[in-house]
Amino acid sequence: SQTIHQWPATLVQPVGSPLSLECTVEGTSNPNLYWYRQAAGRGLQLLFYSVGIGQISSEVPQNLSASRPQDRQFILSSKKLLLSDSGFYLCAWCPWGEKLFFGSGTQLSVL
Amino acid sequence: QKEVEQNSGPLSVPEGAIASLNCTYSDRGSQSFFWYRQYSGKSPELIMFIYSNGDKEDGRFTAQLNKASQYVSLLIRDSQPSDSATYLCAVNRDNTDKLIFGTGTRLQVFP
Numbered sequence: 039s040q041t042i043h044q045w046p047a048t049l050v051q052p053v054g055s056p057l058s059l060e061c062t063v064e065g066t067s068n069p070n071l072y073w074y075r076q077a078a079g080r081g082l083q084l085l086f087y088s089v090g091i092g093q094i095s096s097e098v099p100q101n102l103s104a105s106r107p108q109d110r111q112f113i114l115s116s117k118k119l120l121l122s123d124s125g126f127y128l129c130a131w132c133p134w135g136e137k138l139f140f141g142s143g144t145q146l147s148v149l
Numbered sequence: 150q151k152e153v154e155q156n157s158g159p160l161s162v163p164e165g166a167i168a169s170l171n172c173t174y175s176d177r178g179s180q181s182f183f184w185y186r187q188y189s190g191k192s193p194e195l196i197m198f199i200y201s202n203g204d205k206e207d208g209r210f211t212a213q214l215n216k217a218s219q220y221v222s223l224l225i226r227d228s229q230p231s232d233s234a235t236y237l238c239a240v241n242r243d244n245t246d247k248l249i250f251g252t253g254t255r256l257q258v259f260p
Contacts, residue, residue, distance in 0.1 A: 070246055074250075081250045082193070084248070087247060137183070138248050140192040140193050142191075
């Protein structure tokens with residue numbers, strides 16, 4: 039079956055600390071993968087998308103980066119978190135067609 | 150002008166009524182339109198998609214698309230308290246698989 043895994047579910051980090059969020063998918067090869075962020079009271083914002091290993095496109099300038107070291111693994115990182123990085127981070131993929139499916143999300147609070 | 154606009158609500162309807170959710174978009178090149186349901190603290194769940202002008206029905210849900218007016222709507226018949234959630238409209242950008250989301254409409258169904 040085709041599934042998407044995202045962890046951790048909740049994360050509290052101090053300002054200036056590093057970040058690493060991981061997303062993995064199962065059941066398909068070479069999927070398009072996405073990182074979205076949902077800030078409090080705001081819509082979903084596309085941060086990064088990837089069409090293959092090592093291929094990352096950034097949608098907005100920010101304090102974050104993404105990497106795709108393996109076909110089914112997508113990582114969101116930061117070297118030094120800012121307060122404005124707080125939000126609900128969602129990994130997503132298109133296992134078929136244009137339908138986008140989301141992981142369970144990570145609620146990040148930067149204090 | 151935002152790329153995808155929705156009324157934030159809340160939209161309050163009694164149980165058993167029809168809930169009507171609306172969305173407008175700015176990119177005339179968009180070809181794919183999606184509705185997601187998001188419960189508080191959870192990730193969005195795809196509930197409907199539509200590609201052609203007209204209506205598409207799936208159970209209690211009907212999606213309506215009018216490309217000339219750049220307008221998408223979602224009707225929920227026989228609304229239930231369990232339908233209470235935020236409904237996100239999403240539109241693909243530049244005929245790609247990158248989705249742009251509205252900020253969502255909060256629906257409250259009261260018994």
